[in-house]
Amino acid sequence: MTIQIGDIGRAVRETAYAVRGPIVARAQELERQGREIIYCNIGNPQALEQKPLTWIRRILALCEYPELMERMPEGLFPADAVEMARRILRDMKYGTGAYTDSKGFLFVREAIAEFIRRRDGIEADPEAIYLTDGASKGVRAVLSILIDGKRDGILIPTPQYPLYSATITLYEGTQLPYPLDEASGWKLTRAGLERAYGEAIRANVRPRAVCVINPGNPSGAVLDEENVALVLDFARERNLAVLADEVYQENVYRPGDRFVSFASLLERKGYRDVSLFSFHSTSKGLLGECGQRGGYLECRNVPPEVMDEITKLQSVSLCANTAGQIVTFLMVTPPRAGAASYDLHQRERREIFESLARRAQIIERGLNAVEGIHCNPVTGAMYAFPRIDLPPGVSDEEYCLALLEETGICVVPGTGFGQAPGTAHFRTTTLPPAEKLEQVVARIGAFHAGFVARHARRATAL
Amino acid sequence: MTIQIGDIGRAVRETAYAVRGPIVARAQELERQGREIIYCNIGNPQALEQKPLTWIRRILALCEYPELMERMPEGLFPADAVEMARRILRDMKYGTGAYTDSKGFLFVREAIAEFIRRRDGIEADPEAIYLTDGASKGVRAVLSILIDGKRDGILIPTPQYPLYSATITLYEGTQLPYPLDEASGWKLTRAGLERAYGEAIRANVRPRAVCVINPGNPSGAVLDEENVALVLDFARERNLAVLADEVYQENVYRPGDRFVSFASLLERKGYRDVSLFSFHSTSKGLLGECGQRGGYLECRNVPPEVMDEITKLQSVSLCANTAGQIVTFLMVTPPRAGAASYDLHQRERREIFESLARRAQIIERGLNAVEGIHCNPVTGAMYAFPRIDLPPGVSDEEYCLALLEETGICVVPGTGFGQAPGTAHFRTTTLPPAEKLEQVVARIGAFHAGFVARHARRATAL
Structure with a gap:
């Protein structure tokens, strides 16, 4: 049968x-x-x-077919794109066709750490960064280490992006929905978080983490600093990890609004006792490179032995795809001001x-x-x-x-x-x-x- | 904390x-x-x-940066490579930067079906083919639908490729090791399979499927037709699905040996009651394109509603990466005899x-x-x-x-x-x-x- x-x-x-x-x-x-x-x-x-950003596609093409650089007439590609492709090829060592480290290319993780330093003025550790096939794979890895059965609950917003509900169901954990307040433009409230937490405890479910999507999917809202702080304080008091889905960090449209990363506020508050997992992606922002499946996960205040478990999970899938890793690198490494590719x-x-x-x-x-x-x-x-x-x-x-x-x-x-x-x-x-x-x-x-x-x-x- | x-x-x-x-x-x-x-x-x-195959990288580069075709001097790329890139771009519709169907690009799945027809002289259905980030993701998808807890067992060879043991453990199923016979060059034996099956039944474990890796990893052995038939007969009598890891199908070195696909023998025997999942990859063979994370899963005798579950799992990860999908397409679509890229x-x-x-x-x-x-x-x-x-x-x-x-x-x-x-x-x-x-x-x-x-x-x- x-x-x-x-x-x-x-x-x-x-x-x-x-x-x-x-x-x-x-x-x-x-x-x-x-x-x-x-x-x-x-x-x-x-x-x-x-349209894709030209900077990214030019360099990606040269990395996929490096021989082109030996054969092409001068001027076919801007000099800084060629230079960047050569640098990537040197740092990759074996080109796009070999497996990379389980965590991804070190030079990409270093560039991401530098990007976080620049964006937030805080330190970042390349060894706490994992390159993933889109942010969704990072989310899955983190949820799989946090969930060990029905008794483990994850706080997720209502409305939420169904990646979260689907993955929690798949790993047989329990969804703990907390409301976003529609009347105030989809803001988080402490009362809403506490209610979801309390219901979990009464149902004998152990809340393990709180997920936040900022800017919001599907809400289209940007959280202000007060809201981000509220989540961190709540997580700290209730002993929860934080999953910060920040894939729309470049998509902030209203003048005066500003993206506040969870990492930056965590560091500003000096919380060493809250584990933070943040996710970024090449699929959104101004790149929209969904098909390339690029993204990363950054861990903060996560003990090395827990990170080793994530590395092990990554290693079973060998590594994230190399084109996605290169696109991720280029997302955080734009052309230098004044160089040939800059204006375009x-x-x-x-x-x-x-x-x-x-x-x-x-x-x-x-x-x-x-x-x-x-x-x-x-x-x-x-x-x-x-x-x-x-x-x-x-x-x-x-x-x-x-x-x-x-x-x-x-x-x-x-x-x-x-x-x-x-x-x-x-x-x-x-x-x-x-x-x-x-x-x-x-x-x-x-x-x-x-x-x-x-x-x-x-x-x-x- | x-x-x-x-x-x-x-x-x-x-x-x-x-x-x-x-x-x-x-x-x-x-x-x-x-x-x-x-x-x-x-x-x-x-x-x-x-070295990577030039055919693949040339076309991949053009697909990543199509503008190049408008800007480059004639003759920089062979005409058939340019033509193939244009065809892929037309069939992709939105280029490499958009999500594809959850199952992967239809034109790639059609080309794989055609490849199977050519290789085995049997019919193949593009709708039963899934493009995956390397074969490992296909294996994970199939194991995750087959395993619903400790009571579900999967027969795996000893020695085996640890992707299988790792994934079965991760999904909390039970490994049912059957021996490969070292004395006869790592052949399968019916007695070995039956012993593993019997032990499972006595331990109150329900055997769900038998995995075979052919050519073998780590054994380095190629199964003959008799061995492939033995597995199919066993699976049929014992009501098991078959997972055929055939990623090394091009890597058969001894003159006289020949790769026999499970699909071809399944069809020759006319078994309509054995579900077969076979896996292929761009990482091995003569491509060695590990970093591109290309691969596919083909299902045979799998009811549509079960395939829908696989599609749903794929959809949570959105889709396999597009570069990997293109490399998979080119793996099964070599240059035409006589065309400019053929000899090289x-x-x-x-x-x-x-x-x-x-x-x-x-x-x-x-x-x-x-x-x-x-x-x-x-x-x-x-x-x-x-x-x-x-x-x-x-x-x-x-x-x-x-x-x-x-x-x-x-x-x-x-x-x-x-x-x-x-x-x-x-x-x-x-x-x-x-x-x-x-x-x-x-x-x-x-x-x-x-x-x-x-x-x-x-x-x-x-």
């Missing part, structure tokens, strides 16, 4: 990952039938016309940033103009998570499916991220090009009015 | 991965102190002077193949010339797993550590792979360049005699 679905482990079957769930499968089916689909379900900038790099980054900021505005304003849709300020990341007023008995899943069928717009129901009981939301990315985004917003507006009227009539008729 | 090692999950702590274990850590330490180390611990060809490609492949075959011979003959070392024919893969006669009370771990300290040669103790009780082995790769390999063999010979004499004296003195 072949394997049967009933033979598959319970944890695997119970794992759910909405961002690529049934609505997306339906969208792909419609697309195969010839419908135009606008994918607003996933933060995948380069699938929506964002600055211009490309500025254009991407300004366009992302503008599109966040289009979404926020456009959705708020619709009666029955309420969208918090989209000040960071690449998402909006608007609340929708639905007739009684109608779910956000039905809403999103109908939206897809009627308009070709693919968004993800709030249920996949978690939401306050009795509320309904959806997550949309802000990533379609501006003109298309205007259409998206207009079509959602028209759809919403029709959908609500239709269901209200149905409710009255019953 | 920070995280403590005692807080880390038991399964994680119990996981062991010898290929990158303590001996390798010590080797790196010695290297930092200035010692020359010859790494024979890991199948990492490009770290030991193997053939020559590079031939040279690599001949050199690997020659080095397998050097190891086999050289080790067998040492009194007290017994090496089976190295007819496949990239490893030898010689048996060593050691004085009573001396472990292979001590032996390998002493070998490292005295000679700078880093091999892995047999204990890490499993071996018959009362025997001692080590695994060495065949990968150092031929001249260096002659030295390796000579140094092992001199070391062995000295080590054994020293320990025999010590034993007598006690």
